[in-house]
Amino acid sequence: VAPVDSGLWWIILLRAYGKITGDYALQERVDVQTGIRLILNLCLTDGFDMFPSLLVTDGSCMIDRRMGIHGHPLEIQALFHAALRCSREMLIVNDGTKNLVAAINNRLSALSFHVREYYxxxxxxxxxxxxxxxxxxxxxxxxxFNIYPDQIPSWLVDWIPDEGGYLIGNLEPGHMDFRFFTLGNLWSIVSSLGTPKQNEGILNLVEAKWDDLVSHMPLKICYPALEYEEWRIITGSDPKNTP
Structure with missing residues (x-):
């Protein structure tokens, strides 16, 4: 299964390469411009989904799909937002791309509001x-989204600090994934997906919960880990995702 995040990373790294080296000839090449347009057309195509966030039906990205991230995972929305901004900067605007640039602007506005308001x-x-x-x-x-209050996990109320917050891992009708996914939250800060106040809240939470999120290792990709019956059901008893 082709991962959904690889094309988004390609666009982001393409811009980073130009910024660091000063070599903008690469991103101006016809084949590279075509690649950017093909990825954007795939991501921006109309479908049955009613949300501005990008749907990932099988959870195919850097995080193992057995972690139960199918739907609208935060990491993909943060990468999608960054890729749209990078593409808008790199695309050569002409009669063939002006409609695509307009679609990018519309999607960026809707996506930013959606994530900031509901995640x-x-x-x-x-x-x-x-x-x-x-x-x-x-x-x-x-x-x-018709969320039932009983979905709030027991660990969350005691864990979240008074002066901090974060963007939840996933959001769909009738479902909120309250797990903290590190890459999605940090990339939301880098790409300005969150508001300045939200970005400060995420960093406050990381500082307050340093032992849970960092401890003796680099940043954990997900907190809390799946355990017991939840691990068995969601991961299918996958030994690679043993807590």
Whole structure:
């Protein structure tokens, strides 16, 4: 299965190469410009999905799909946001690309709002979720994803600091993945996907929970680890993902 993140990384690294070396001839080559357009056309194509976030049906990316990340994982949204911004900067604007640039601008605006508004969680947001009404069907619905308060895991309330917060790992109708995924949160800071206040909150959380997220090793990719019955069901008892 082709990973969904590789094309996004290619665009990001292509821009980084130009910035570091000053060699912009590479990104201006016809074949490279064609590659950028092909990736964008694939990501921006219309489908049945109603959200501005990028759908990853099989969870195919750097994180093992057996970790249960299929849907709209944060890491992909952060990379998608960065790739769109890089592409907008590198694309040669002409009659053949002006519609694509307009689509990029529209998607960036919608994606930024979607992630900042619905992926962010802190103590204030947790208290709001506890008061959510369910099965609301109107334009004025507060609980737009029909999230049941019982989905809030027992570890979260005691773990999240008062002065910090983070972007949750995944969001779909009826489902919020409250796990902390390090790459997605840090890349959201780098790419300005989060607001300045949210970015500061993420760094405050990392500092406050240093022993959980860093400890004696580089940053953990996911917290908390899947254990016991949850590990057996979600990973299929995959020994590579043993907690």
């Amino acid at each position: 962010w969680v802190d103590m204030k947001k947790i208290n709001e979720i506890y008061r959510y009404k369910t099965e609301e069907y109107s334009a004025d619905a507060v609980n737009k």
